[in-house]
Amino acid sequence: MEYFTPQGTDLKASRIAQGCMRIAGLSDSEADALIRTDLESGINFFDHADIYSHGACEEKFGGVLKRDPSLRDKMIIQTKCGIVIGTRYDFRPEYIRSCVEGSLKRLGVEHIDVLLLHRPDALCEPEEVARVFEELERSGKVGYFGVSNHNSFQIELLQKYCQQKLIFNQLQFSPVHTPMIDAGIHVNMKDKAGIVRDGMVLDYCRLNGITVQPWSPFRAGLTSYLGNPRFGKLNRAIKKLRVKYGITDSAVVLAWILRHPAAMQPIIGSTDCTRVSQMCKATEVTISHEEWYDVYRAAGNKIP
Numbered sequence: 001m002e003y004f005t006p007q008g009t010d011l012k013a014s015r016i017a018q019g020c021m022r023i024a025g026l027s028d029s030e031a032d033a034l035i036r037t038d039l040e041s042g043i044n045f046f047d048h049a050d051i052y053s054h055g056a057c058e059e060k061f062g063g064v065l066k067r068d069p070s071l072r073d074k075m076i077i078q079t080k081c082g083i084v085i086g087t088r089y090d091f092r093p094e095y096i097r098s099c100v101e102g103s104l105k106r107l108g109v110e111h112i113d114v115l116l117l118h119r120p121d122a123l124c125e126p127e128e129v130a131r132v133f134e135e136l137e138r139s140g141k142v143g144y145f146g147v148s149n150h151n152s153f154q155i156e157l158l159q160k161y162c163q164q165k166l167i168f169n170q171l172q173f174s175p176v177h178t179p180m181i182d183a184g185i186h187v188n189m190k191d192k193a194g195i196v197r198d199g200m201v202l203d204y205c206r207l208n209g210i211t212v213q214p215w216s217p218f219r220a221g222l223t224s225y226l227g228n229p230r231f232g233k234l235n236r237a238i239k240k241l242r243v244k245y246g247i248t249d250s251a252v253v254l255a256w257i258l259r260h261p262a263a264m265q266p267i268i269g270s271t272d273c274t275r276v277s278q279m280c281k282a283t284e285v286t287i288s289h290e291e292w293y294d295v296y297r298a299a300g301n302k303i304p
């Protein structure tokens with residue numbers, strides 16, 4: 001496993017992170033096994049959100065820590081806040097404060113290492129967000145801050161007021177979900193791929209030392225594109241690299257994400273211990289420039 005230090009922090013974070021959105025349905029022993037597998041494979045970074053299974057994912061994770069409190073010091077725990085499911089987005093201080101209190105309680109920890117704003121709140125008042133970030137940092141309840149699903153100017157606006165550096169932006173990204181790459185390839189063209197949907201967020205994050213955390217690296221809609229005949233060409237391109245590098249399909253996808261010079265930190269959602277440990281081999285492989293484009297095109301993306 002590779003580690004990196006997100007700009008403006010003293011964290012030593014694993015290049016691959018474990019997402020905890022799917023752990024609510026695991027038994028206690030399955031959850032213990034998954035977290036242990038992560039740590040043994042070198043993954044020390046865990047991503048949560050207060051809304052995952054209405055808090056049950058954080059509770060399940062809290063149970064793992066309760067059964068073995070020594071694990072807490074070995075991990076970086078990130079959670080997200082600001083979504084009121086199916087209703088609204090809410091970055092008002094009282095709501096953010098209540099989310100943090102809830103997460104601390106469910107996780108059973110004294111502090112959260114990283115807090116992200118989950119999705120932009122149309123009514124966001126950046127001065128208020130700055131005030132609550134300041135308070136959460138001063139109280140020691142949150143170590144670092146970031147955002148998720150934010151575009152360049154939304155981050156710029158927040159950062160104008162927040163004293164704390166925004167260190168992460170979590171965004172959907174995989175070979176089948178590439179808008180933040182497409183627009184940079186189809187510059188000044190009239191085709192749909194040329195539409196800038198995110199304010200060139202990938203370049204913005206690179207310029208500002210913000211690490212992009214790709215979410216759902218293996219998903220197309222509700223299922224995975226891996227092994228799915230609907231994505232035959234892509235699976236054939238992945239298989240070619242799987243054979244060449246002696247790693248699994250999922251590891252090939254992660255190697256593809258990691259090959260991008262933005263030095264992203266993919267968040268995997270698998271709860272299968274074998275799969276997870278095999279995925280970590282991705283950091284030992286560097287695919288070539290040509291192979292990166294082969295996978296990009298095999299996913300149906302066009303080169304003008």
Ligand SMILES: NC(=O)c1ccc[n+]([C@@H]2O[C@H](COP(=O)([O-])OP(=O)(O)OC[C@H]3O[C@@H](n4cnc5c(N)ncnc54)[C@H](OP(=O)(O)O)[C@@H]3O)[C@@H](O)[C@H]2O)c1
Pocket residue numbers: 018019020021022047048118148149170171214215216217218219224226227249250267268269270271272275
């Ligand atoms: N910020 C946001 O808005 C946002 C949104 C969604 C998710 N997230 C974060 O991102 C994390 C990952 O998201 P995700 O779980 O949707 O992403 P994912 O890792 O792309 O998808 C996980 C699913 O893919 C399956 N899978 C993995 N490898 C496979 C293979 N080789 N063949 C077939 N199926 C395979 C897994 O099944 P197995 O469990 O059986 O391996 C699991 O059901 C979440 O846990 C969460 O932390 C953030």
